[in-house]
Amino acid sequence: MLLPSFGEALGLLASGDRELLAITANSLNFAICSTVIAALIGIPLGIVTTLREFPGKRVVISVSYTLMGLPTVVVGLLVFSLLSRSGPLGGFGLMFSPAAVIIGQAILALPIVVSLVYGGLARLDPELYETLITLGASRLQRTVKIVREARISVAAAVLTAFGRVVGEVGAAMMLGGNIRWYTRTITTAIALETAKGAFTLSVALGIVLMVVAFGVNFGLNYLVKLRPRGRIL
Amino acid sequence: MLLPSFGEALGLLASGDRELLAITANSLNFAICSTVIAALIGIPLGIVTTLREFPGKRVVISVSYTLMGLPTVVVGLLVFSLLSRSGPLGGFGLMFSPAAVIIGQAILALPIVVSLVYGGLARLDPELYETLITLGASRLQRTVKIVREARISVAAAVLTAFGRVVGEVGAAMMLGGNIRWYTRTITTAIALETAKGAFTLSVALGIVLMVVAFGVNFGLNYLVKLRPRGRIL
Amino acid sequence: MSAALEISGLRFTYPDLDGARTPSGDLQPTVSIDELSVSAGEIAVLIGDNGSGKTTLLKLVAGLLTPDAGRIEMPFSQSRSHGSHGGAPAASSVTTSCAARGSAGGGLTAEFAAGFTGEFTDAAVLVHQKPYLFAENVFANVAYPLRIRKVARAEVHRRTLTALDTVGLKQLSGRWAPSLSGGEKQRAAIARALVLRPAVLVLDEPTSNIDYGSVRTIEAVLRELADSGVAVVVSTHNMASAYRLADCLVPLAAGRRQRLAVNLLRGRAVPSEDGHIGVFRTTYGPEVFCPAGWEGAGTAVVRMDDIILSTGEMVSSAQNRFRGTVVAVEPIEHDLFCVELDCGIPLSCSLTYRSVEELGIASGAAIHAAFKASAVKLY
Amino acid sequence: MSAALEISGLRFTYPDLDGARTPSGDLQPTVSIDELSVSAGEIAVLIGDNGSGKTTLLKLVAGLLTPDAGRIEMPFSQSRSHGSHGGAPAASSVTTSCAARGSAGGGLTAEFAAGFTGEFTDAAVLVHQKPYLFAENVFANVAYPLRIRKVARAEVHRRTLTALDTVGLKQLSGRWAPSLSGGEKQRAAIARALVLRPAVLVLDEPTSNIDYGSVRTIEAVLRELADSGVAVVVSTHNMASAYRLADCLVPLAAGRRQRLAVNLLRGRAVPSEDGHIGVFRTTYGPEVFCPAGWEGAGTAVVRMDDIILSTGEMVSSAQNRFRGTVVAVEPIEHDLFCVELDCGIPLSCSLTYRSVEELGIASGAAIHAAFKASAVKLY
């Protein structure tokens, strides 16, 4: 009885409801920006963690895995304490703006990217690294090539991070403030409708979210070819 | 100003505050149960997805990756619509109980396990699979061995799922109801304290969560030896 | 001898998973074997250039690839069901093809059809060209196939150590397998197959990374295994090893069997009185003159090109002169013919059409054959 | 000839990352080379049993492993900085060891010290035993090292196709590299190293999976490369290939250089009048009798054991008889000595202590050496 028809949700989207479109655009915008930031920082970090030996490496890896589970409200609180008017970065007036959400979500995404990139690279053939060294690839060139060879893992890491942030509500709510027409995302809208007791609408929004996320996902999958020929069991 | 001292939080834990211990126990209990359930179902699913060719495989993988981003409130709502007194499984009276939380969290964890196990196994040497077939390993034996060989990836998948559920608040809140002494978890407690404006206590609880999660993480890492000798770049 | 492995009408092409990436125009099947049978106790050796389809054929035999058509039978296999693997899109076409050939094969046709989906693994065990060793120690690797068969602990221990000893790795049994050297890995993989004593043992270039001395050891092991009734199929690029091992030498090119271009004679090089020349006593009885200094060699190889035929007795520097009869004359390619002789030892030689005409060679004709001692290569 | 690669006092042991998994008692270094130098234009061939340390030594030369002690110098390398890799825990001890030896090495000591952390990669390129090909097509694999060096497109194209042609893979240039056969992969990897024309080319068992015909092609390529001034270091288990290639044959056992047990003579087997016996014209001038039928072979190998010495002229069935002088007498092991002779061609033979005593062999003594034609093996 609570489950809306899939059609109902798509109907909402298709009807081009201006508010729904704006909310959806916000969700995508925040998630994509934060994932890109996290990827730009996290992929190199994951590679360094894999390729370098340093004291405490195992602890670093464990910490990174642990931070994947960072509760979104905690991230929200931390960023809040930085960006709020009384915080050290209060002067920029970033609180309750898209920028604040993106910062929070990037922080959420970062350990996911680092951990999963590490996890993927750690399984690469050791000879790949040696081959690159011996062929004289510079550090940057090695990195690029390793990422290309491990593109399944890297793509999976990025997709996972994207999925995580697009579906998270804590940081978006705390940092964006769920301001209508400005920082409201699908997830904060869902939270709002749920609090209103409008469960059906919530689920419909959830379906919209999944459809949108699936689109992004499928596109990226297609791009990196999750199943390169001859490298799969 | 919002950041409490780490010591304050640890002090709470160390002082053995009965309620904090109960909340922490709940968090762990729910997260571990749901992760175990998700692992028992998801690891075989991930393996099947990797090893089998079937039509629409790519779509299945994309869907699985997409579901990783399933917003927790949506899962909460879906499970609510099933377990609610007016839902099909209402007769069991599971709503607002630990069981409900565990079911919801297991649903959240499942696509994570499946996707990441798939991602990990897809990079295994194709010769491993052929070797197992030719040595006459039964399907179960092959599965066991493949998991052992890919234990880094599998452990990473399980850890990621654990991290995700231990830090999520939507399902725990919707399905458990944040009932004191019963279904209150660290994350729902954080949400409560945040709503109360007790930011300092929230962050302290967040730190407790991270410490606990780190413990579990480190233990598991140690168990599977994230860095088996000679297999790392 | 009964065939332990029979192949007929086998066709296989790699599915073109990604057309853009494969060169076009290469439409012939990767493997196309009309007939091949290996008896229990026999060693068949596949030779051929890179890309000629050796590995592909071996994987087909081991059930790791599914033929597009044709059949592979292993009458001695006690097939054990492990469920299917990899999907069997061609299974029905295979069955049809089997049915079309009626009862010609007898034996295990039904099991066979299932076999393509992985059920005769107990019968045919493959050792890969680049073996995969599990991330555990060497002993555990070699013991694995026994352990999964629930063999008793003591028995596992005994057989594993024996196998390790056989390949000369006993002292490394506690080592972490991924840290072994290239050849050590290959030997560990061979040991892991040996512990199973399968009906058909399939090895892909088993000695390619193994040191010279150990190659002989592995050859001896394979021979011993064959003598105990196992059918062994190996591929190799080491021609000396191929000549020494082969009961049946199978040259491949572009996935097809080629005609053998040499005569392979078993026997023993014995000390001769004359220091300049050696003597090779064939298993058929007659002796062949050969280069000196190879005492003990067990195989003599004479290229078909190197044998000269004539209708009358020849006077030449060719030490080896035989009288015999023509058994068969078969065309090889455009201008060339293969003439099979019985001279006490079977000999084949290749002739141009003109020579066949001139000498009037036909089945049953009497003939003289000659070849130089230096044309005999010993292994 | 100037040395393109000079190794001295080299010691390396695999760090015992996980003590529990390695067998105890194996405390000697994995590689321990006191001295080895390879000139520009020379081919050095490492031979030895599995686990003797060939791969380890090659990786040390290629800078992929960091020595515990000793030095590896490559005076011709134009070192290019790629930053360090893998960390260099032993770097300081290496430098110390270099300093201790003073200016003996000359040249690149400073660059060298840095070299261990990955900077002479341009100089020494390694082709792995199990090459890793990138997940892209063959052409892109081979072109990769040029592309990262920002070589012009047309030049990349030309050099890549040349290299592919050299190893006989031109027609597969569009193929998806991971789907190549074993030998095709190895050839692609060799081509990928060839395009760089490095000062020192290091190949680990480059022909182990390559077909018989192509082995000769690869050998010819390596020789050509050497002739163009490259120092080539290869390991192999193929003794024939080793004999044919080696300007300097380096037998290894347990990581240490061993004394060579054969005489390696360069020259050419020429047709002889007598059909029973062949003639090998050495580059030193004198001819050696050898088995017939090997016309064209360029290498003759005589085991040191097979040479008999006497003080007076011998009458025997041994066709090869030389007069010469003893150059050196050195103990090999307990009872054995190695006697180096100059007989127009340099020859070494092994003798027991008793024989040395009886024949009164000492440096400068005149001596007669003899060996049978059949003791000469041609390659």
Place this chain on the structure above:
Amino acid sequence: AGGRGERDADIRLTLATTTSTENSGLLDALLPAFEQEHNVVVDAIAVGTGQALEIGRTGDADVVMVHAPVLEEEFVAEGYGVERVYFMYNDFVVIGPPADPAGVRAADGAVDAFRRIAGSESVFISRGDNSGTHIKELMIWREAGVRAEGDWYREVGQGMGGVITLANDQEAYTLSDRGTFLSYVAAIDATIVNEGDDILFNPYGAIAVNPERHPHTKIEPAEAFIDYLVSDEGQQRIAGYTVNGEQLFFPNAQ
């Protein structure tokens, strides 16, 4: 921590309530005595007003305790609730930046205050979530005859705490219940700029879920609970609950 301890009672009563009762700490002061006396455990589920009522509708709660008279009446009228019982009230306050740019402090009552805010187009934060507070806010706008629209009127869809934080950060006005404002007052600059108007009266009601709709609901303990709320003991406890010396809720059982 109150006297409620391990969950050992046989009967469990599910109470769906708005967050204000739990967040303010009132429940901890109110429930233990009842639980002990009746040997029940009250599972308090603090959610949004709409959600609390929805949980009641689906039969997943036995008692609903909210402060949205209109919605409550609808709930009872639909037959989900047995009877709506008022048992206490508190009040709303208008809060705003200390500088008070709209001059709300000088306003004559809440309706005038809202008119001033709209007139000066000072930023006003609305909860926009159909909660009791939101409904009250809309009522005041209606009374003021102002169409709340435009850049200055921001719907944020958060709980009360979030809205206060946001209003404080944006130096905006908003309507809050007194209890939640008091728990934030120490951490923010915003202050009460208007209070005491009759329209700001905020009555809380308790409704037992109708067992005719949901036979499994525990009507007896539910009614016992409502009886307890309106009993002398309950009323005294409500009156006696203070935060920082300030009384938050005022008993008003008839």
